[in-house]
Amino acid sequence: MEEHFDVAVLGMGPGGEVAASRLLKAGRKVAVIERELIGGECAYWACVPSKTLLRPPDARTAANRAAGVTGVSLDWAAASDYRDYMIRHLDDKAQVDGYTGQGATVIKAEARIIGPGTLQAGDTTLTADDIIIATGSEAVVPELEGAENVTTWTNRETFTATELPKRAVVIGGSAVGTETATFLARFGVDVTLVHRGQALLEREEPRVGDLARFHLEEAGVKVRLGARAVRARREGTGSVLELDDGTSVSTDIIIFATGRRPRSKDLGFETAGVTLNDRGAVHIDDHCRAGDTVWAIGDVTGVMPFTHIAKYQGRIVADAILGRPRPATYEGIPRVVFGDPEIAAAGITQAQADEQGRSTAFAELDLAKSLTRPWTYEQEPRGHLGLLTDTDEGILIGAWAVSPLAGEWIHQASLAIRARIPIAALHDQVAQFPSYSEAFQMALENLKYRKETL
Ligand SMILES: Cc1cc2nc3c(=O)[nH]c(=O)nc-3n(C[C@H](O)[C@H](O)[C@H](O)COP(=O)(O)OP(=O)(O)OC[C@H]3O[C@@H](n4cnc5c(N)ncnc54)[C@H](O)[C@@H]3O)c2cc1C
Numbered sequence: 484m485e486e487h488f489d490v491a492v493l494g495m496g497p498g499g500e501v502a503a504s505r506l507l508k509a510g511r512k513v514a515v516i517e518r519e520l521i522g523g524e525c526a527y528w529a530c531v532p533s534k535t536l537l538r539p540p541d542a543r544t545a546a547n548r549a550a551g552v553t554g555v556s557l558d559w560a561a562a563s564d565y566r567d568y569m570i571r572h573l574d575d576k577a578q579v580d581g582y583t584g585q586g587a588t589v590i591k592a593e594a595r596i597i598g599p600g601t602l603q604a605g606d607t608t609l610t611a612d613d614i615i616i617a618t619g620s621e622a623v624v625p626e627l628e629g630a631e632n633v634t635t636w637t638n639r640e641t642f643t644a645t646e647l648p649k650r651a652v653v654i655g656g657s658a659v660g661t662e663t664a665t666f667l668a669r670f671g672v673d674v675t676l677v678h679r680g681q682a683l684l685e686r687e688e689p690r691v692g693d694l695a696r697f698h699l700e701e702a703g704v705k706v707r708l709g710a711r712a713v714r715a716r717r718e719g720t721g722s723v724l725e726l727d728d729g730t731s732v733s734t735d736i737i738i739f740a741t742g743r744r745p746r747s748k749d750l751g752f753e754t755a756g757v758t759l760n761d762r763g764a765v766h767i768d769d770h771c772r773a774g775d776t777v778w779a780i781g782d783v784t785g786v787m788p789f790t791h792i793a794k795y796q797g798r799i800v801a802d803a804i805l806g807r808p809r810p811a812t813y814e815g816i817p818r819v820v821f822g823d824p825e826i827a828a829a830g831i832t833q834a835q836a837d838e839q840g841r842s843t844a845f846a847e848l849d850l851a852k853s854l855t856r857p858w859t860y861e862q863e864p865r866g867h868l869g870l871l872t873d874t875d876e877g878i879l880i881g882a883w884a885v886s887p888l889a890g891e892w893i894h895q896a897s898l899a900i901r902a903r904i905p906i907a908a909l910h911d912q913v914a915q916f917p918s919y920s921e922a923f924q925m926a927l928e929n930l931k932y933r934k935e936t937l
């Protein structure tokens with residue numbers, strides 16, 4: 484007879500881990516099911532190795548730009564050794580033991596839902612009062628003629644590489660494309676980034692895309708906008724990628740940074756009453772409920788595919804199961820691309836505000852022209868901050884920063900947007916001198932009102 488659990492967690496990436504840990508702590512009988520490695524994409528092939536490998540070049544840039552530091556160099560062997568330590572040498576034995584020690588039943592198998600409250604995980608059939616779907620997402624690899632004849636990578640091969648190629652073409656100009664190009668170029672790879680759109684990071688303000696491009700080119704990346712890859716072929720020991728504008732790029736590796744799709748296919752979700760949208764994302768309500776006693780969290784829901792969202796939704800669902808329901812809200816969530824310098828944003832863009840018919844005022848601050856901190860930080864100071872306010876409501880609704888450490892100090896914009904802190908209070912904020920955070924109060928002094936709102 485199959486074993487019955489209070490909760491079965493299907494997929495143990497960051498979302499599943501947070502939900503399972505919270506439920507175990509509250510004394511629930513939990514089964515955790517993982518077909519690859521506990522920790523998911525983030526821990527082994529995405530966030531953790533990419534941020535670990537972006538840090539050495541980031542530190543070198545900072546050192547080279549600081550007055551009075553000489554002789555800093557990169558050491559790929561040491562950097563990749565530390566990356567291997569950080570990704571646990573692709574071994575999750577400690578995680579399996581850890582969850583078992585907390586009282587979970589750990590099942591390492593590919594699983595699917597076979598009916599309401601019932602799962603098949605390898606040879607094991609189990610039932611549960613609640614099922615949490617946390618199966619994440621996988622890389623989208625578009626059709627490319629001749630791809631089978633050349634060497635292609637996704638994030639998995641890129642961020643676990645033991646050797647770096649001499650030349651690489653990165654296809655895709657969003658977060659993965661920008662971070663991948665930054666990492667490789669800073670480690671000396673000859674990188675071309677091919678992007679079909681007219682701007683990088685198209686979900687952000689166009690100005691952010693322009694700054695991202697400027698800094699990528701500064702790092703030596705050849706950025707090709709408005710170009711599509713149409714064909715690949717082998718040439719000698721390398722390969723050639725042909726683009727739709729008639730040009731081509733010689734390379735050793737082609738890297739796909741072309742988005743991700745929810746892992747929801749053929750997993751039997753519909754047998755438990757779950758519905759998918761046209762992109763395969765699990766439809767959820769604002770409590771992350773996907774059906775009667777079925778919940779879904781993380782990338783598989785298609786709601787902002789970030790680890791911090793997967794973890795947040797894990798907390799929302801565990802608390803709902805434990806009788807403490809509260810709706811999830813997504814205002815002001817930070818979005819950071821770990822470029823050089825960091826590219827951070829929170830809230831909505833001008834185009835989204837216009838679509839919503841809001842009256843807005845905006846401000847941009849060139850940090851080097853206005854603050855002391857960029858000058859104490861580096862000899863050739865960089866950085867910009869943009870703010871967008873709703874003039875009727877008197878609150879901040881959007882912010883972006885392209886600057887050293889922006890991924891840290893964007894959080895005050897994130898909180899201001901989320902907590903709807905009045906602009907008057909933000910004006911009265913006193914930030915530490917000299918800090919990048921001083922930029923907020925100074926930028927607010929620069930607010931420009933659009934004509935129709937005057
Ligand atoms: C290169 C790259 C860098 C990134 N960097 C960042 C970053 O810096 N910060 C950030 O916030 N986000 C980042 N992301 C996004 C982040 O990786 C995801 O948002 C996050 O991993 C989602 O977590 P998850 O728990 O939903 O899914 P996942 O991490 O995908 O985990 C899902 C788990 O479910 C398992 N699974 C799937 N199907 C089954 C099945 N049928 N049976 C059993 N197990 C199954 C999988 O094996 C996997 O372990 C990055 C993504 C990429 C590609």
Ligand SMILES: NC(=O)c1ccc[n+]([C@@H]2O[C@H](COP(=O)([O-])OP(=O)(O)OC[C@H]3O[C@@H](n4cnc5c(N)ncnc54)[C@H](O)[C@@H]3O)[C@@H](O)[C@H]2O)c1
Nearest residue numbers: 625655656657658659660679740741742743788819820821
């Ligand atoms: N620091 C972070 O938090 C971080 C870092 C990396 C990734 N992520 C998340 O992971 C997810 C995946 O990132 P991503 O950059 O792969 O995806 P994305 O969906 O944001 O961007 C995909 C890019 O590929 C391009 N593209 C898609 N199909 C193409 C085709 N056939 N030919 C040419 N170009 C094509 C798109 O135009 C787009 O620029 C994102 O949601 C991102 O937020 C987060």
